Amino acid sequence: MGMLVTSLASGLLLGCAYAGAAVGLSLAMGMARVFNLAHTALGLTCGYLAYFLLTTAGIDPMVAVGLLAPLMFLAGLALWPTLFRPTVRGVADPALSTSILTLGLAIVLENALSKVWTPNPRIMSTPYSNQAITLFGFTVQGSLVVAAVLGLLLVLGLHWFLNRTFIGLAIQAVAQEPDGARLVGIRAELVSMLVFALSVGTAAIGGVGLAMIYSFGPASYFDWLLTVLLIVVVGGAGAILGTLISALGVGLVLGLGGALLPQAWNSLILFGLLLTILLLRPYGLFK
Amino acid sequence: MLEVSGLTVYYGPLPAVREASLKVAAGQFVGLIGPNGAGKTTLLKAVSGLLRPAAGRVVFDGTDITGWPAERICELGLVHVPEGRKLFPRLTVLDNLRLGAYLPRARAESDRALKEVFDLFPRLYERRRQLAGTLSGGEQQMLAIGRGLAARPRLLILDEPTLGLSPRLAHEILEVIKRLNSERRLTLLVVSQEVVHLLKLADYAFVMETGRITAEGPASELIADPKVRKVYVGL
Amino acid sequence: MTVIFMYIALSESWTILGGYAGYVSFGHVAFFGIGAYTTALLLLHVGVNPLFSFPLGGVAAALFAAVVGYPIVRLQGPYFSIVTLLVALLTSLVVKNTPALGGTTGLWLPLPDMPIELNRTTFYWFMLFMALVATGVTAWVENSKLGLGLMAIRQNEAVAEAAGANTTYIKLAALVLSAGLTGMVGGIYGYLRSYVTPEIVFDLNIGVTLFLMALFGGCRRWQGPVLGAVILSVLGEFLTLNIGEEIARIAYGLCLVLVVFFPDGLVGIIDKITVNRKVAFGGKHAVER
Ligand SMILES: Nc1ncnc2c1ncn2[C@@H]1O[C@H](COP(=O)(O)OP(=O)(O)O)[C@@H](O)[C@H]1O
Numbered sequence: 001m002g003m004l005v006t007s008l009a010s011g012l013l014l015g016c017a018y019a020g021a022a023v024g025l026s027l028a029m030g031m032a033r034v035f036n037l038a039h040t041a042l043g044l045t046c047g048y049l050a051y052f053l054l055t056t057a058g059i060d061p062m063v064a065v066g067l068l069a070p071l072m073f074l075a076g077l078a079l080w081p082t083l084f085r086p087t088v089r090g091v092a093d094p095a096l097s098t099s100i101l102t103l104g105l106a107i108v109l110e111n112a113l114s115k116v117w118t119p120n121p122r123i124m125s126t127p128y129s130n131q132a133i134t135l136f137g138f139t140v141q142g143s144l145v146v147a148a149v150l151g152l153l154l155v156l157g158l159h160w161f162l163n164r165t166f167i168g169l170a171i172q173a174v175a176q177e178p179d180g181a182r183l184v185g186i187r188a189e190l191v192s193m194l195v196f197a198l199s200v201g202t203a204a205i206g207g208v209g210l211a212m213i214y215s216f217g218p219a220s221y222f223d224w225l226l227t228v229l230l231i232v233v234v235g236g237a238g239a240i241l242g243t244l245i246s247a248l249g250v251g252l253v254l255g256l257g258g259a260l261l262p263q264a265w266n267s268l269i270l271f272g273l274l275l276t277i278l279l280l281r282p283y284g285l286f287k
Numbered sequence: 288m289l290e291v292s293g294l295t296v297y298y299g300p301l302p303a304v305r306e307a308s309l310k311v312a313a314g315q316f317v318g319l320i321g322p323n324g325a326g327k328t329t330l331l332k333a334v335s336g337l338l339r340p341a342a343g344r345v346v347f348d349g350t351d352i353t354g355w356p357a358e359r360i361c362e363l364g365l366v367h368v369p370e371g372r373k374l375f376p377r378l379t380v381l382d383n384l385r386l387g388a389y390l391p392r393a394r395a396e397s398d399r400a401l402k403e404v405f406d407l408f409p410r411l412y413e414r415r416r417q418l419a420g421t422l423s424g425g426e427q428q429m430l431a432i433g434r435g436l437a438a439r440p441r442l443l444i445l446d447e448p449t450l451g452l453s454p455r456l457a458h459e460i461l462e463v464i465k466r467l468n469s470e471r472r473l474t475l476l477v478v479s480q481e482v483v484h485l486l487k488l489a490d491y492a493f494v495m496e497t498g499r500i501t502a503e504g505p506a507s508e509l510i511a512d513p514k515v516r517k518v519y520v521g522l
Numbered sequence: 523m524t525v526i527f528m529y530i531a532l533s534e535s536w537t538i539l540g541g542y543a544g545y546v547s548f549g550h551v552a553f554f555g556i557g558a559y560t561t562a563l564l565l566l567h568v569g570v571n572p573l574f575s576f577p578l579g580g581v582a583a584a585l586f587a588a589v590v591g592y593p594i595v596r597l598q599g600p601y602f603s604i605v606t607l608l609v610a611l612l613t614s615l616v617v618k619n620t621p622a623l624g625g626t627t628g629l630w631l632p633l634p635d636m637p638i639e640l641n642r643t644t645f646y647w648f649m650l651f652m653a654l655v656a657t658g659v660t661a662w663v664e665n666s667k668l669g670l671g672l673m674a675i676r677q678n679e680a681v682a683e684a685a686g687a688n689t690t691y692i693k694l695a696a697l698v699l700s701a702g703l704t705g706m707v708g709g710i711y712g713y714l715r716s717y718v719t720p721e722i723v724f725d726l727n728i729g730v731t732l733f734l735m736a737l738f739g740g741c742r743r744w745q746g747p748v749l750g751a752v753i754l755s756v757l758g759e760f761l762t763l764n765i766g767e768e769i770a771r772i773a774y775g776l777c778l779v780l781v782v783f784f785p786d787g788l789v790g791i792i793d794k795i796t797v798n799r800k801v802a803f804g805g806k807h808a809v810e811r
Pocket residue numbers: 298303321322323324325326327328329330
């Protein structure tokens with residue numbers, strides 16, 4: 001019983017961490033028409049960079065996130081006009097063309113990581129990573145708590161930004177009715193670029209979060225991607241709070257599954273759930 | 288104020304507007320009528336920058352705006368309330384109006400603009416916290432006009448503001464539009480299927496058929512024109 | 523060479539649905555693996571040589587495609603792609619956890635009892651045969667009624683449907699045909715490797731490489747995948763031997779990025795160049811194109 005409750009608690013924390021990894025993809029899919037299969041690969045790259053900063057300079061991953069997220073935001077600004085804008089504009093199915101583009105990017109990143117850091121798995125060990133923290137009577141891992149807080153702050157921050165700032169409203173306007181947005185003077189093109197850059201910036205936060213929880217190798221992005229896709233598809237592309245709720249659910253399933261079932265079953269549940277949902281509700285998830 | 292000359296617009300290989308020319312003078316209320324599929328919407332979209340014309344010129348207040356993107360044209364004060372309204376359905380009425388005043392020029396006066404819109408359409412004030420997508424058709428039309436007004440237009444283009452409304456509501460909307468012109472000296476270019484009513488209120492009108500402007504004249508003369516009567520007023 | 527022929531066969535098969543209809547399957551390796559396991563089981567339990575039974579590998583893959591295909595081909599864009607990928611992952615997962623199929627260790631196939639040289643040439647000829655068959659079938663589809671339907675779907679599925687085409691049926695037929703060819707290739711490959719394990723025959727790298735080659739060469743016409751498979755196999759082999767496997771994979775990834783900017787692939791680029799030349803010489807054909 002005690003173990004069950006603890007795994008429930010860590011499932012919820014895991015969900016928060018995954019929400020951080022998923023929310024940027026939700027934004028890109030729902031508001032910039034980019035089906036970004038490289039989202040978690042970008043996050044994983046940041047995970048490796050944080051690992052590098054930690055092992056060589058002793059920089060705490062929480063600090064590293066503060067450096068990497070703005071850097072990735074800038075990278076997003078650079079990637080949009082060069083690779084993504086031509087892939088989205090004037091294309092019959094932007095979702096398909098961006099998914100092929102980003103599959104290519106993910107493969108490039110995976111193998112570049114493997115080249116630089118070898119295929120061996122890495123673990124980010126900070127002073128708090130294995131420290132047991134007692135929260136409301138549950139004992140959970142320190143790094144899990146940190147990753148969960150990062151993810152939760154990210155999601156709530158984005159929610160606030162999209163609904164309480166003028167730029168956020170403009171972003172939603174472009175997503176809901178691009179022509180209407182242009183007619184009130186919103187430069188839809190710039191807004192898409194901003195959304196994409198935000199999405200890539202948040203990939204850093206989510207990726208470092210997951211890298212703090214799991215041991216990771218160059219191919220880890222793949223399982224992360226499927227999990228994050230499941231979360232986005234269930235939560236609804238572009239729905240920020242929907243992503244959070246769906247991530248909590250998926251976190252619970254993974255947390256419980258991890259505690260109760262052998263590894264093969266976990267993959268089966270993940271693949272099976274994603275397959276079922278895509279088959280049952282393929283449309284209407286995307287505008 | 289607005290001068291369109293020789294405008295031609297294609298969808299793929301097919302022209303939807305062919306060498307259309309029209310003029311709107313400052314302070315005027317101009318109507319544009321014609322059967323469905325004549326190319327009225329296409330013409331207006333090319334004027335406001337949603338579509339790129341293949342040939343011809345659009346001059347607004349002495350500035351050649353041909354081929355400019357919509358967002359820059361809006362900045363000049365040429366505001367288009369499109370067919371189908373194009374509201375932001377999952378934002379509130381208030382946020383839709385605020386976004387109408389998105390550009391710095393309009394944002395500076397957005398409080399006053401909002402107040403004016405609410406005076407004009409008290410129903411919108413009652414529903415200001417509701418999502419735009421949940422409004423009735425008439426309310427949505429009011430919101431679309433309100434959003435256009437919030438952008439502080441000098442020329443307001445309205446495409447089918449009466450579409451899908453009951454005749455009573457349609458007339459009500461047209462009366463409000465007329466007041467914008469007579470009380471606030473707002474220049475208007477309006478498309479509507481309520482031909483008789485529109486021609487009664489407008490100063491001048493153009494008739495469009497299969498992509499071309501086929502007739503024009505003071506609205507009171509057009510309404511008396513037997514040809515126009517036969518096609519549109521055959522009621 | 524044998525590997526080049528294999529990839530020609532695989533990317534040609536993929537093109538029937540992925541190229542002509544634009545339904546980009548990420549998971550074709552499922553059919554490949556099913557073909558491999560089918561012939562492996564037939565060898566181990568019935569004693570039939572895979573070099574005779576590989577068409578049955580194709581039949582098994584085609585049957586599988588027919589059973590699971592119906593809901594899948596109704597999905598669109600990347601949703602179709604992701605679901606095909608999941609099907610491949612799930613198939614592999616099921617195989618890994620089925621003791622009768624050897625689990626993760628897979629099945630070991632005793633090689634044909636003949637000199638190693640002869641062995642090599644045998645597989646060489648069989649893969650060449652499959653490359654010719656797949657290319658032939660794909661070229662035939664291109665000019666058939668099925669091909670017309672598939673291309674209409676790529677151009678505008680709603681219009682094709684409105685014109686009375688049963689698009690679901692057309693896509694399903696293409697998927698089954700494509701899966702069948704892929705399964706036959708898999709049936710030979712398993713024997714070639716003499717080991718059939720989930721890691722080897724459900725390798726996602728094979729699944730990505732086969733369509734990457736088709737896209738790169740240009741998958742609107744049957745010539746494209748041949749071109750793509752030859753060029754990228756050679757490039758991949760060269761990079762792997764001289765610099766490293768990771769660099770080869772990075773090059774493949776970059777090709778996938780490039781493909782988005784040249785949707786008609788190499789064949790499309792070549793077409794453009796030749797058309798421009800003809801125009802420059804005042805050729806008549808160019809105008810008619
Ligand atoms: N997006 C489009 N693509 C192709 N053809 C269109 C499109 N929109 C309108 N048309 C065609 O252009 C012509 C003019 O349409 P439109 O401008 O909407 O006319 P109106 O507003 O006068 O009813 C019609 O024949 C219509 O079918």
